[in-house]
Amino acid sequence: MRPFAYARAETEAAAIRAVSAGGPGTRFLAGGTTLYDLMKVGAEAPERLVDINALPGLASFDTGGRRELVFGAGARMSDVAADPRLVAEYPVLSDALWKAASQQLRNMASLGGNLLQRTRCAYFRGGEPFTCNKRAPGSGCAARDGIDRGHAVLGGSEACIATYPGDWAVALVALDAVVDVAGPNGARTIPMEALHREPGATPEVETSLARDEMILRIRVPATQLGRASTYHKIRDRESYAFALASAAVALRMEGEVVREARVALGGLATRPWRARDAERGLVGQRLTAEAARAAGDAALRGAQPGHHNSFRIELGARTVADALMIARQRA
């Protein structure tokens, strides 16, 4: 472990000032479940950490608003996952949190930090001797001709096929969430879908946040879609594993007919992946098994397999189809 300086910020403004003034080696620290891990494997090497866990109000959340649900960036995943209103009215959000990581990690990890979790690509995490354009821009991508069973089939580039690993962001993208952020130049609001970037030629740039911008809260428009929703996650074991394929699905039904649909994919793409073609195809349709399967196919259209991951295209389509049928039962 490399030595680093640690400071605890008391206010939002002080935290942002400290990170801004500290220069490129200064980072915000929330739950630490990702950052400390990456520091241990050498993928991150901050010089200074500014702990934001004590900021007043950052951990609060309110799921009772008539217009929107508000989640402080510092709220713990386990606390939010267990919120009874979320469980009853927005199962897609609750499921996405429950099915992530382990209980111990959920007890520590923050909602804002979870959004910024970095990929589990073994070549990225492993360091030497592997090449990785995220870790050392321009060095190459060992995953492209390597063990790519878990790598992205959507949104990859020549430079990078690393999968975005999170679940929570996928559910948020499906529900048109936004994130409020603050930086030295003031506050702004970013649509969830614009928070994460595809790798393109610069896979080391993963989000649209500036280094000294901090996520304050996540806001989700209140919607009837929440009730008929699910986060369906297929993985190599029943807990403590990243998705081979996952689908966040929410529906507004009139009888058998879909009036509105949201579909987002996890575990398959380089960022949380909204599948609008699949949504459009569902609207006005009776939700039969065939229609669900067609939506799954539409969601995976354009997917690019590598050497060992082509099965996840079919798996992804089936996951979407199953998720739609699970959500429908909750309508």
Add this chain to the structure above:
Amino acid sequence: MSDTAYPDAPRIDAHDKVRGALRYAADEARPGMSHAALATATVARGTVLRIDLAAARAVPGVRLVLTHEELAGLKQPGFLMGGGYGFQSIQPVTSSRIAYRGQPIALVAADSPEAAAEGARLVRAEYASEPHQVTLDAPEVDIVAQADSPLPKPMFADVTAGEADTAYAAAAIRITAEFRHPPQHQNPIEMLSTVAEWRDGHLTVHEGTQNAEAIRHGLARQLGIEPARITVRSPSAGGGFGQKNSLQAHTVLAAEAARRLERPVKLVVSRAQIFHDSSFRPASRHRIRLGADAAGRMQALIHETDSQTSRHDFFPTQYTELSARLYGIASFRGRERLVRTDVQTPGYMRAPYEHPAAFAVECCVDELAYRLGQDPVALRLANDTTTDPITGQPYSSRHLAECLRRGAARFGWDRRSMEPGSMRAGDGSLIGWGVAIGAYKAATAAAIAKLRLSADGAVTFSVGGHEMGQGIRTAISAVLVRRLGVEPGRITLEIGSTGTTPQHLTAGSWGTATTIPAAEEACDTLLRALEALPSRPSPAERLRAAGRPHLEVEVSRCAPGQPDAVMGRLTSGLPAAIGPAYPGYVSFSHVAHFVEVRVEPATRRIRVPRVVSVADCGRVISPRTAASQLRGGVVWGIGAALREVSEVDPRYGGFLNADLAEYVLPVHADIGTIDVEFVDEPDPQLNGAGVKGLGEVAMVGVAPAIANAVHHATGRRLRELPIRVENLL
């Protein structure tokens, strides 16, 4: 003496375990102790040309950096299977040669673990790389027939009986198939960890191990000192599973660092490094040809294997020692080959040969049942035997049929419909029911035991044995409680630490069959000695009546058929075990596993909601820890069949998914009901206590039972492990 069943009794260290009070090696702390970390090679094969230590030495708190330039004088440990003590023959950091990626190239010792790790990270090496091969299928890989290798014969000669090729060619029904097993790693929750401390020229090593005596004698060889100057302490290890069965590569490095620093040194090998710093289950492939007559009598079995070894050692295989004996098949031919790859030497991971061999054979037996249209349990019962087909000797006991019958009844096997895909759950999942059997040699090791009874009623017992969590302390206690009428709380067990009695390797499921008869014999001897004292209701009262403060006896036991000379091996830390063939008989433990799988209709996840396992391990001494071992073996089998693979990228060598997040072990949510039962019939021929082994046989046959259940659910024969969703989409 074990003519009645033992009662259920709590695990004697359970309370300490759940309170975190049990101390493991890495819990040891000493004033002024340094912490060490390892720097490892990033190339798959080659030579270190230059090594730059400036940055490592500059880390505040770093006290010592050792490379091959300093440690060239250390002796090699010798390979466990070649008269030595190490899990492999080569000692890293004693030469510039790199045999595999992840091989240690330097040790950094510092005032804190963080500084040591940072120093290790900053060690920079330049290498001359050489071509490498790390998979069974690598182009031009060197494959050596074991029979032609320098490995000792007849132990590692090909197993044959009858004329298998002729019998197979003439068989009415012939099944042929190839099976593949990936490399897998034990991941005991206790890391490899050592605290080494020198005092007045005497070295004390604290390390969780299955073989304290090998560490002691191996270190003595490596350091060039007398074994009498070394003590190894391992009162409790946090899981072994074969990983800790010999001298590890890091131990001498910690000892040498402590000697040079003149202060204690703690070295905890990181989880990622453990994937490269200790042995593992090698990749293997198995070609099976099984011939039977039209009625289902198995007539011929041919089992040909290719198994990964390292380039520097021949890690021998004995897959066919098991496959030849699962049934009464008259004609058998085995052929085992080793594939030389650029890895650390693989080794004995739980049921090392028996689990892959049973996977191959038992899947074929299921296929035979379907070819014949016979019930898989009935087919197995019809091919049972009481005579070992290889030696012609009788089995000392074989209750396999009883395991199958009881298991079938407990499981409700008679409600199974034969047709694949014919059983469905309410949610549309396909239900599959599969069965398979397993066996494991009932081995025994030589032992010396000391038993001391004090007039205050306290009992101290020492014997060669290690507690890795399997429950050996609880089992030994049960015998002392029964024989001496002593309370469990008055018993002190001195096991796992050198100095009192030889601490022979505890492995191969011989722990109970070795220590329990020794405990029985020590009790017999003690009770006989007490006969000369005044008669009183309890042994301690007799001592007090005679005015004796204590009475101590020592017994020395060879296993049946072992020459007295084996005691020389025992006292010098070398393996001193025998089995399954004893004079006049052959001994195996047996098991039958019944598995239900459910396969999701669309996304094809495979769940294992319930398993029924019935084992024949002779007399059960400790019912509670035995049941736990059997359930644990089933969990291992589920992991091996459906989850675990150590991923290899041939371009880089080494293992890719070297952490507990990406090496997918089963978690609690993966495990359903595991219902276990024991035949609990003593095997008096093998030893007076009637005990055979359990820890390994528990796992054997679980994987094929799962694969057979998957076939029953889906109609698909899957012959490569692990079986995952992509195999069923």
